[in-house]
Amino acid sequence: MTGNKLLSIQGLTTEFPTPQGPLVAVNGVDLEVARGEVLGIVGESGSGKTVLGLSAMGLVGLPGKVTAGRILFDGQDLTRHTEAQWQAIRGKRIAMVFQDPTTSLNPVQRIGAQMIEALQAHRDISKDAAKRMVLEAMVRVGINSPKERLLAYPHQFSGGMRQRVVIATALLNEPDLIIADEPTTALDVTVQSQILRDVRRLCQDTGTAIIWVSHDLGVVAQIAHRVAVMYAGRIVEQGMTNRLLKTPSHPYTAGLIASMPANAERGERLRSIPGGLPQLSNLPVGCAFAPRCPQASAACEVLPELTSTSAEHAVRCVSPLNEAA
Amino acid sequence: MFAFVLRRGMQSVVVLFVMSLIVFSMINLVGDPVDMLVNPESLPDEIERVRRDFGLDQPVYVQYWKFLTGALSGDLGNSFVFGRPALTLMAERFPATLELAICALIIAVTIGLPLGVYAGLRPDGLGARFIMGLSVLGISIPTFWLGLMMIIVFSVILGWLPVSGRGETAVFLGIESSMFTLDGLKHLAMPATNLALFKIAMVMRLARAGTNEVMAQDFIRFARAKGLSSRRIVRAHLMPNILIPIVTVVGIEFGTLIAFATVTESIFAWPGLGKLVIDAIVNLDRPIVVAYLLFVVALFLVLNLVVDIIYAVLDPRVRLQGDEE
Numbered sequence: 001m002t003g004n005k006l007l008s009i010q011g012l013t014t015e016f017p018t019p020q021g022p023l024v025a026v027n028g029v030d031l032e033v034a035r036g037e038v039l040g041i042v043g044e045s046g047s048g049k050t051v052l053g054l055s056a057m058g059l060v061g062l063p064g065k066v067t068a069g070r071i072l073f074d075g076q077d078l079t080r081h082t083e084a085q086w087q088a089i090r091g092k093r094i095a096m097v098f099q100d101p102t103t104s105l106n107p108v109q110r111i112g113a114q115m116i117e118a119l120q121a122h123r124d125i126s127k128d129a130a131k132r133m134v135l136e137a138m139v140r141v142g143i144n145s146p147k148e149r150l151l152a153y154p155h156q157f158s159g160g161m162r163q164r165v166v167i168a169t170a171l172l173n174e175p176d177l178i179i180a181d182e183p184t185t186a187l188d189v190t191v192q193s194q195i196l197r198d199v200r201r202l203c204q205d206t207g208t209a210i211i212w213v214s215h216d217l218g219v220v221a222q223i224a225h226r227v228a229v230m231y232a233g234r235i236v237e238q239g240m241t242n243r244l245l246k247t248p249s250h251p252y253t254a255g256l257i258a259s260m261p262a263n264a265e266r267g268e269r270l271r272s273i274p275g276g277l278p279q280l281s282n283l284p285v286g287c288a289f290a291p292r293c294p295q296a297s298a299a300c301e302v303l304p305e306l307t308s309t310s311a312e313h314a315v316r317c318v319s320p321l322n323e324a325a
Numbered sequence: 326m327f328a329f330v331l332r333r334g335m336q337s338v339v340v341l342f343v344m345s346l347i348v349f350s351m352i353n354l355v356g357d358p359v360d361m362l363v364n365p366e367s368l369p370d371e372i373e374r375v376r377r378d379f380g381l382d383q384p385v386y387v388q389y390w391k392f393l394t395g396a397l398s399g400d401l402g403n404s405f406v407f408g409r410p411a412l413t414l415m416a417e418r419f420p421a422t423l424e425l426a427i428c429a430l431i432i433a434v435t436i437g438l439p440l441g442v443y444a445g446l447r448p449d450g451l452g453a454r455f456i457m458g459l460s461v462l463g464i465s466i467p468t469f470w471l472g473l474m475m476i477i478v479f480s481v482i483l484g485w486l487p488v489s490g491r492g493e494t495a496v497f498l499g500i501e502s503s504m505f506t507l508d509g510l511k512h513l514a515m516p517a518t519n520l521a522l523f524k525i526a527m528v529m530r531l532a533r534a535g536t537n538e539v540m541a542q543d544f545i546r547f548a549r550a551k552g553l554s555s556r557r558i559v560r561a562h563l564m565p566n567i568l569i570p571i572v573t574v575v576g577i578e579f580g581t582l583i584a585f586a587t588v589t590e591s592i593f594a595w596p597g598l599g600k601l602v603i604d605a606i607v608n609l610d611r612p613i614v615v616a617y618l619l620f621v622v623a624l625f626l627v628l629n630l631v632v633d634i635i636y637a638v639l640d641p642r643v644r645l646q647g648d649e650e
Contacts, residue, residue, distance in 0.1 A: 061541075082554075091552030098550075103543035108565045108640055117561065118551040153641040169551065296430055 006176055006209050007033040014055045016244050023281040025051040026235035038210045040224030042217055048233040049213045055177045057096050058086040067273035092122040095170035099182040105154040112150030115169050122173050137168040141198060160191035171202055177209045180246035196223055219258055221245055229253050232278055232288035235306060239313035249320035252289045295319055327591035337626040344622045348615050353385050358405055358609040402612035421491055422597030424502045426582035428517035437528025445536025463526025472519045472592040488513050489594035516593040520586055524578055531574060535567030569639050576632035584621040
């Protein structure tokens with residue numbers, strides 16, 4: 001896998017200065033994505049997964065800043081890129097889809113214009129040619145009568161349709177990687193599974209890799225080859241999706257799986273992990289999950305490293321579960 | 326759209342009628358114009374004659390009825406002082422005020438908009454702070470004082486610009502205006518700048534607030550994720566969105582420029598409507614005051630309508646009431 005990697009994030013740290021000291025949203029994250037691979041990133045709200053995605057796009061808004069680490073994309077270190085170099089990468093080689101389709105599109109510009117500009121930003125292409133490509137892209141994501149839709153405004157579309165437009169836009173330049181930040185969370189369940197299926201198919205066709213960020217393990221299980229679990233800005237476990245879901249090593253992953261509604265007995269109360277995320281500007285010294293962890297012991301006061309337990313699996317815990325597996 | 330304009334037209338007629346009633350009855354409470362018009366040493370029957378000639382001997386409701394029937398046929402009465410129709414007098418003065426207002430508006434937008442957007446894009450920069458400091462000055466410095474200072478500096482001390490008056494005019498495209506001669510422009514420069522100053526500050530603040538708000542939106546982030554240049558984002562995504570509130574406010578402000586340029590016109594002896602109405606108020610020239618106030622009401626009614634229509638053009642989400650789907 002190492003020879004084939006498209007994206008390699010090493011020790012990435014993104015901080016936001018606050019009056020209470022720096023808020024470390026992404027804390028020394030290491031990640032790799034191979035070409036054509038779908039990597040799921042799972043974590044609860046505030047775990048840093050969205051900021052991780054934005055960091056990889058160079059889109060962390062001020063006053064936030066990447067303060068350490070490297071983002072190697074196809075051999076180039078993106079953290080050293082100038083704004084102009086970033087612009088050449090964004091939308092062309094790495095595209096991004098955001099969570100809320102109702103706000104991702106400019107309300108006062110026609111859909112067609114917003115899609116065409118994504119093409120024209122990266123290649124010298126006539127408006128007519130761009131329009132033809134946009135129409136094809138709209139058909140691919142399942143938008144009916146695309147010709148009329150081209151002239152429509154976002155408010156004339158449903159949420160699902162808008163997200164399809166956003167996805168079609170992201171796919172226009174056939175990027176090597178799409179970072180999808182909870183793209184189906186704002187949609188209802190049937191639309192969600194359709195879009196999930198379509199995105200997987202489209203990316204398979206073009207060989208596009210995906211980083212699929214979600215708080216929903218169920219969604220990630222459907223789409224990702226591998227999963228990384230984030231907690232308080234750090235990756236606490238990563239591995240192949242099946243193995244990770246079946247035999248989680250980190251107590252936090254186990255807690256997430258146990259709290260999935262699908263795993264609850266009928267009539268039983270849904271389970272949850274007690275407690276809440278620690279303050280990112282004031283993390284505990286050792287394992288950030290220890291205060292909520294049923295297995296916590298004195299050993300947890302030292303921050304464990306992310307340690308490989310097998311070729312494909314790594315966990316950041318002093319007493320991982322399912323050791324035998 | 327037609328239905329909308331028609332309905333607003335009918336509403337406007339009602340508003341104008343009510344305003345005429347209020348204006349007419351209020352002005353009849355103030356002073357006695359005959360005292361102003363006739364030499365106080367005249368004989369009593371001389372005074373009576375003048376009173377009869379102007380119809381001021383009749384009860385107010387009779388005077389109003391006369392005014393109303395006249396108004397419906399386009400006659401708002403004759404000036405007591407000049408003995409000529411009030412509308413004609415106003416029409417003679419209107420071009421001077423209009424050119425002053427248009428110049429002031431152009432100055433306000435061309436200076437205020439770019440500075441405001443700049444300040445909004447770099448809210449923490451030194452430039453932005455300086456600009457916002459200027460805008461506070463612009464809003465708080467009294468117009469009349471600044472006008473006098475400008476005259477002292479640019480006319481009296483430096484001798485660059487003429488002190489007062491409208492200067493030479495020329496006819497261009499059938500419009501006579503001092504905008505088309507160098508001498509005219511020299512005369513325009515100070516009063517227009519003086520009148521524009523408050524509006525520059527206002528447009529600046531609006532543009533900055535709008536920019537701050539829009540730049541934080543998801544669709545700007547998505548536009549950046551498409552790899553668009555900052556220039557393209559400002560032009561295609563920021564501008565159309567901030568222009569919506571700015572057009573609304575500037576449209577109405579254009580009305581106040583025309584209607585309330587009085588102070589500036591007095592300082593620079595600009596032969597416009599403002600000067601006419603100030604003189605009319607001093608001389609209790611009722612027909613002119615009434616005609617002027619009704620003109621101002623009509624002006625705002627029309628501007629409101631125009632602003633609403635432009636608003637609907639700029640923002641596709643807005644549908645004018647009375648429009649059929």
